[in-house]
Amino acid sequence: ASDSGWWRGGRGWQPVLSLFLLCGWGWVSGQIHYSVVEESEVGTVVGNVAWDLGLKVEELPGRRLRLGSEENLRHFAVHLDSGALVVSQQLDRERLCGAAASCVLSVQVVTENPLQLFRLEVEILDLNDNSPSFPTAHRMLRVAESATVAARFPLESAQDSDVGTNAVGSYRLSPNSHFSLDVKQQQDGKLFPELVLERALDREEQPELQLVLTAVDGGSPARSGTAQITVVVLDVNDNAPTFDRAMYKVQVPENIPVGALLIQLNASDPDEGPNGETQYSFGVHTSDSVRRLFTLDPHSGEVRVSGALDFEESPFYEIYVRAHDRGVPEMEGHCTLQVEVEDTNDNSPEVLLTSLLNPVPEDTPPETVVGLFNVRDQDSGANGDVSLEIAPDVPFAIRSLQNHFSLVTRDSLDRESTSQYAVELIAQDGGSPALTTTLMLLLNISDVNDNPPRFLQPSYDAFLQENNLPGSLLCTVSASDPDDGDNSRLVYSIESGQVQGTPISSFVHINPENGNLYAQRTFDFELLQVLPVSVAVRDSGSPPLHANVTVYIFVLDQNDHSPTILHPASDSDVPAPQRVPLSAPLGYLVTKVTAVDADAGHNAWLSYRLLPQSTDPSLFHVSLYTGEVRTARALQDTDAAVQQLIVQVMDNGDPPLSTTVIITVALEDMAPEDNYKPRDFLAGAKEKPDLTLYLIIALAAVSTVALATITLLAARCLESPNRDFFKHSSPKLQLSSDGTLKYMECYSTCFSPGSDRSDFTFLRPCPPPATLPRETRAFLSTTGTLREPGQVRALGLGKAVPGRGGRTAHGPRVRRCCPARLGSARPVAGSGKRRAGSRRAATARGLRLAPVLLS
Numbered sequence: 001a002s003d004s005g006w007w008r009g010g011r012g013w014q015p016v017l018s019l020f021l022l023c024g025w026g027w028v029s030g031q032i033h034y035s036v037v038e039e040s041e042v043g044t045v046v047g048n049v050a051w052d053l054g055l056k057v058e059e060l061p062g063r064r065l066r067l068g069s070e071e072n073l074r075h076f077a078v079h080l081d082s083g084a085l086v087v088s089q090q091l092d093r094e095r096l097c098g099a100a101a102s103c104v105l106s107v108q109v110v111t112e113n114p115l116q117l118f119r120l121e122v123e124i125l126d127l128n129d130n131s132p133s134f135p136t137a138h139r140m141l142r143v144a145e146s147a148t149v150a151a152r153f154p155l156e157s158a159q160d161s162d163v164g165t166n167a168v169g170s171y172r173l174s175p176n177s178h179f180s181l182d183v184k185q186q187q188d189g190k191l192f193p194e195l196v197l198e199r200a201l202d203r204e205e206q207p208e209l210q211l212v213l214t215a216v217d218g219g220s221p222a223r224s225g226t227a228q229i230t231v232v233v234l235d236v237n238d239n240a241p242t243f244d245r246a247m248y249k250v251q252v253p254e255n256i257p258v259g260a261l262l263i264q265l266n267a268s269d270p271d272e273g274p275n276g277e278t279q280y281s282f283g284v285h286t287s288d289s290v291r292r293l294f295t296l297d298p299h300s301g302e303v304r305v306s307g308a309l310d311f312e313e314s315p316f317y318e319i320y321v322r323a324h325d326r327g328v329p330e331m332e333g334h335c336t337l338q339v340e341v342e343d344t345n346d347n348s349p350e351v352l353l354t355s356l357l358n359p360v361p362e363d364t365p366p367e368t369v370v371g372l373f374n375v376r377d378q379d380s381g382a383n384g385d386v387s388l389e390i391a392p393d394v395p396f397a398i399r400s401l402q403n404h405f406s407l408v409t410r411d412s413l414d415r416e417s418t419s420q421y422a423v424e425l426i427a428q429d430g431g432s433p434a435l436t437t438t439l440m441l442l443l444n445i446s447d448v449n450d451n452p453p454r455f456l457q458p459s460y461d462a463f464l465q466e467n468n469l470p471g472s473l474l475c476t477v478s479a480s481d482p483d484d485g486d487n488s489r490l491v492y493s494i495e496s497g498q499v500q501g502t503p504i505s506s507f508v509h510i511n512p513e514n515g516n517l518y519a520q521r522t523f524d525f526e527l528l529q530v531l532p533v534s535v536a537v538r539d540s541g542s543p544p545l546h547a548n549v550t551v552y553i554f555v556l557d558q559n560d561h562s563p564t565i566l567h568p569a570s571d572s573d574v575p576a577p578q579r580v581p582l583s584a585p586l587g588y589l590v591t592k593v594t595a596v597d598a599d600a601g602h603n604a605w606l607s608y609r610l611l612p613q614s615t616d617p618s619l620f621h622v623s624l625y626t627g628e629v630r631t632a633r634a635l636q637d638t639d640a641a642v643q644q645l646i647v648q649v650m651d652n653g654d655p656p657l658s659t660t661v662i663i664t665v666a667l668e669d670m671a672p673e674d675n676y677k678p679r680d681f682l683a684g685a686k687e688k689p690d691l692t693l694y695l696i697i698a699l700a701a702v703s704t705v706a707l708a709t710i711t712l713l714a715a716r717c718l719e720s721p722n723r724d725f726f727k728h729s730s731p732k733l734q735l736s737s738d739g740t741l742k743y744m745e746c747y748s749t750c751f752s753p754g755s756d757r758s759d760f761t762f763l764r765p766c767p768p769p770a771t772l773p774r775e776t777r778a779f780l781s782t783t784g785t786l787r788e789p790g791q792v793r794a795l796g797l798g799k800a801v802p803g804r805g806g807r808t809a810h811g812p813r814v815r816r817c818c819p820a821r822l823g824s825a826r827p828v829a830g831s832g833k834r835r836a837g838s839r840r841a842a843t844a845r846g847l848r849l850a851p852v853l854l855s
Contacts, residue, residue, distance in 0.1 A: 034085065035123040038093040043086050046076065046122055049109055050083020053118055057083050068108030068117065076107060076122070085120070093124045094161040101163055128166040128219025132158040134227035141195070144234040145203040152182070153195040158215030158225055169218035174211055179231070181213070195229075203233040204270035235272035237327025243267045243335040250339050254311040255346035262294070265301035267323035267333055275327035283320030283334060290317055294339075303337060311343040345383040345431025350376050351439045356407075359444035362415040370396070370443070371407035375427050383431035391424045396443075398425075407441075415445040416482040447484035449541025455479045455549040460535075462517065462553045466525040467560055474508065474553055477515040479537045487541035490515075495534040495548065500527075508533055508553070517551060525557040526598055559653020561598035563606055565661045568593070577642070577664040582635045590620065590665060593627035595649040605652035611660065615643045620665070622647055629663065641667050 034047040050057055050065065060080045067073050077088040085107070097103035102123070109118040135156050143153065160168045171193045173181035178199050184192040193213065209231040216224045243265065250262050269276040280301045282291060293307040294317070303319070317339040324332035354372040364370070377384040388405045390398045395411035407423070425439040455477065462475035481488040492515045497504045508531070509518045517533070531553040538546035568578075568591060578591045597604040608627040610617055619639060621632040629645065643665040650658040 031119060031121065033121045033123065035125055036087060036091070037125045038091045038127045039129060040087050040091065042089060046085040046087060047120075048083050049078060049085045049118075049120070053109070055083065055111065057081070063111040063113050065109065065111050068110045072105075072107050075105065078109070085122075091124055093126050094130065096124060099161070099163060126163050126166055128162055128217065128221075128223060130161040130166075131223035132160045132168045132215035132217055132225040134158050134213070134215065134225060136227065138228040138230070140230045140232060142232045142234055143197070143201060144236060145201045145238075146236045147197055147201060149197055149200060151197040153197075155193045155195060155213060155229070156227070157190060157192055158227075160215075160217050160223075162217060162219065165218040167217055168215050169222075170216050172214045172216070174214075176209060176211060178209060179211065201233045203235045203272060204239065207233050207272070209233070235275055237271050237275035237325065237329070237331065239270045239275075240331035241267040241269040241278045241323040241325055241333040243321075243323065243333055246335055248335060248337045250337065251342055252305070252309065252339060253342050253344035253346075254309050255344050256305055256309060258305055258307065260305050262303045262305060262339065263337065265303065265321055265323075265335065265337070267301065267335075269325050269331075271325065271327060275325055277326045278323050279326070281322050281324075283322045285320045290319055293317065294319060296321065309341050311341045315341050317341070345379055345429065345433070345435055347378040347383070348435040348437050349386040349427040349429050351388070351425060351427045351437055352376070353439075356441070358442075359446040360409070360413065361446050361448060362413045363448045363450070364409050364413060366409050366411060368409045369406050370409060371441070373405045373407070373425070375403050375405065377429045379429060379431060383429055385430035386427050387430075389426045389428070391426075394421050394423050396421070396423055413445050415447050415484065416451060418445065419484075420444050447487050449483055449487040449539060449543070449545060451482050451487075452545035453479040453481045453490055453537045453539055453547045455537070455547060457549070459549060460551040462551060463556055464519065464523060464553060465556045466523050466558050468519055468523055470519055470521055472519045474517040474519055475551065477510075477517065477535050477537075477549060477551060479515070479547060479549075481539050483539065483541065487539055489540040490537050491540065493536050493538075495536050497534060499531060504531075504533055507531055510535060523555045525555045525600070526561075529555050531555070557600045557603055559599055559603040559651060559655070559657060561603075562657040563595040563597045563649040563651055563659045565649065565659060566594040566596060567591075568661065568663055577666040578629075579666050579668050579670070580631070580635070581670040582637070582667055583669075584631055584635055586631060586634055588631040590629040590631065591663060593622070593629065593647050593649065593661060593663070595627070595659065597651050599651065599653065603651055603653040607650050607652070609648050609650070611646040611648050614645045615640055619643060620645055635667060639667060643667065 032047070032049075032052050036044065036046045049055075050060055055063070055065070060083055065078055065080060065083065067076060067078060073088070075088060075091060077086055078084070079086060093103050096105070103126070105122045105124065107120040107122055109120060110116070111118075139156070141153060143151075158168050158171070160166070168191060171181060171183050171191060173179065173195075178197060178201060179195045180198050182194045182196050184194065186192055195211075211229040211231060213227045213229055214224055215226075216222050248263060248265070252260075252262060265280060267278050267280070269278050278301075279298045280296055281298060282296055293305065293309065295304050295306045296302070296319075297304075301321075301323075303321075319337040319339065321335050321337060322332055323334070324330055352374040354374060356372075357370040360370050373388065375386045375388055377386050386403065388398055388400065390396060390407075395409060395413060397408055397410040399406045399408055407425075421443045423441040423443055425441065427437045427439070428434050429436075456479065460475055460477055464472065464474055477492065479490055479492075481490060491512045492510050493512060494505055494508065494510050499507065505520070507520055507523075509520050510516065511518070515535075515537070517535070523531075533551045533553060534548055535551055536546055536548050538544045568576075580588065580590055593608055595606055595608075597606060606627075607624050608622045609624065610620060610622040610629075614620070616639065619632060619635070620643070621630050622628070622645075623630070627647070627649070629647070645663040645665060646660055647663060648658050648660050650656050
């Protein structure tokens with residue numbers, strides 16, 4: 001067999017070895033004994049096996065010296081170079097042999113050529129590497145305090161894994177005044193410790209003892225282990241309850257309330273548990289009257305008053321108290337409680353109300369008597385002297401005369417600030433301690449009409465669409481009066497006044513109870529824009545007080561007027577045709593449609609367009625904003641000689657209203673006038689980049705001309721003796737649908753022979769309504785602006801058209817400003833040249849209006 005065959009078999013080689021032995025192969029019966037100390041380092045030499053077996057070192061490899069079992073290999077190894085048996089891992093005697101007195105390991109050594117088996121013994125020597133230890137590190141021992149001296153109490157023995165002299169050799173006890181230690185040895189040599197009581201225990205003196213038991217082994221150096229022993233002393237009922245004093249004295253007033261604590265008695269018992277639980281009870285000598293007046297709590301020892309004490313009946317009481325525990329046998333202690341009753345001020349003063357004025361008018365002057373009182377006290381002497389006081393936070397005071405008192409006003413009263421006072425009267429006697437009685441009076445303050453009504457706002461604004469239905473709610477005015485009752489019941493009314501010669505009451509009506517303001521009639525923005533109404537309110541007091549407020553009713557414009565054509569005039573059934581030469585180029589100005597709208601704001605913003613029902617809509621073009629009619633292309637011989645143009649003029653209202661005018665154009669073979677130079681208004685693609693610059697330049701020029709014109713007109717009017725010129729120009733307030741102010745228009749008249757060819761409009765922003773002055777004359781009706789027929793006749797402008805205020809059949813017409821946007825300006829320029837026929841039409845319509853937005 002080879003080396004690998006021996007070791008691969010593991011433990012399987014032992015039967016083969018037995019077979020060799022049975023065949024009579026080499027057997028060595030000699031016994032070799034080695035010893036080694038536990039915990040020796042790995043590699044420690046146990047002995048030289050080759051030397052002891054008589055083997056030569058140089059033959060060891062050839063004879064294949066080795067250990068015979070795996071268990072031997074775990075602990076030892078053989079060096080073939082020296083034949084030494086060494087430790088292969090640290091040896092723990094306690095793990096290998098436990099508590100056995102001797103620890104010997106059997107080691108087998110095998111050689112070949114010839115095959116021989118040698119048996120060795122290796123003794124593991126004990127090393128003191130384990131300390132003694134107790135099974136319980138902390139033990140509690142209960143001992144009654146009545147235990148007799150010399151009583152014994154066995155303790156647990158310590159355990160030590162070492163053996164021999166390294167095992168536990170002795171015990172010792174920490175020093176104390178009650179116990180000693182006695183150690184006994186059993187037959188197997190083990191030591192058995194016991195506690196011996198040397199002095200009697202007293203739980204009340206020391207309820208617990210802490211002892212330390214130490215076990216020491218015999219090793220060198222010695223090792224030790226400790227255990228904590230707590231000796232709990234059990235109580236025995238050997239003490240009686242004891243009071244702090246044998247006699248207690250208490251002084252109490254005779255008016256002490258029932259249930260009041262007199263004293264809490266305390267008896268102590270040093271025993272524990274039921275032996276120390278103390279209970280209290282009256283002694284056998286306590287009288288029945290005392291038991292009725294006083295109670296004793298059996299657990300706390302509190303003595304309380306259970307009945308009314310009276311000094312005149314008995315000034316002194318003596319109570320006997322017994323305290324006992326719950327031990328067996330029961331033990332008890334005794335004390336005496338003496339109660340002295342003192343005479344006190346036990347009668348409170350009384351306040352008697354003789355007369356009282358309630359409620360008190362708020363205009364009551366100071367020092368007015370509003371109540372009378374009497375006071376009394378059943379006590380005598382200083383205990384019967386009574387004073388009456390009042391709380392300082394009320395406008396009242398107390399005036400006294402002996403035991404009679406009066407309640408007077410100290411300050412002026414105001415019901416609106418305080419309508420009720422809680423007057424607290426305090427009566428106090430002269431006893432010690434003083435007794436007091438409190439009387440609470442609720443004094444109501446009656447109202448006097450001393451506050452006028454006051455509106456919640458300094459003024460009110462109401463916004464109303466024109467053409468309203470009569471009875472529409474305009475707004476609600478509200479006033480308040482801090483007075484009470486009828487003095488605060490308010491009645492609203494409208495003060496008398498006239499607008500345009502008509503009483504204001506015919507325009508509006510107010511509900512006298514709630515202040516709702518209603519329209520009495522239908523309003524027309526063109527006749528009246530702002531109606532100031534003075535509303536009065538008065539209370540129902542005596543005498544009544546009143547206040548006034550102004551309500552400004554702003555009439556908002558509606559689109560209820562269609563545009564009116566000023567040019568071309570339609571005086572006759574067949575209008576005069578506009579003559580256009582056939583040689584007229586592209587952009588030739590044929591005529592200009594001029595229209596006005598009686599409405600204002602966006603409702604008067606007019607736009608012009610050519611309807612497709614015209615003879616040839618492609619031949620002419622109408623400017624959207626100026627109304628200029630120009631040729632859209634060069635005229636041809638094939639074009640109809642007479643063209644009918646239907647132009648629609650539409651406002652910007654919602655819904656919009658419109659008017660159409662028919663213009664007859666006659667195409668004739670004639671030379672064009674120099675005044676009508678063509679304009680390439682359709683070829684604007686290349687000029688669009690400069691449009692903004694042109695508009696800025698045009699606006700600046702128009703603004704300069706307008707400013708100069710206004711300055712010149714103002715100077716002429718100031719110099720002219722006839723200052724009625726301004727009567728034909730009055731402001732008109734323009735409001736948005738939400739009630740905000742858009743702008744104001746004013747109208748002035750001037751004459752121009754070419755009003756059908758050129759026009760301009762200049763607008764300036766108007767400040768918001770909050771900054772407008774409340775001058776009602778500035779907001780009254782604008783009927784003076786060419787609305788009365790007399791004014792028209794005075795100017796010699798023709799006959800007024802009935803039902804169309806501001807328009808005339810001949811002569812100048814009123815034209816309103818129609819801005820494209822709020823606060824913007826749109827200059828409209830006409831042509832520089834006019835045809836002769838157009839000049840005559842312009843002369844007939846020479847009136848021109850320049851609406852200017854006021855700032």
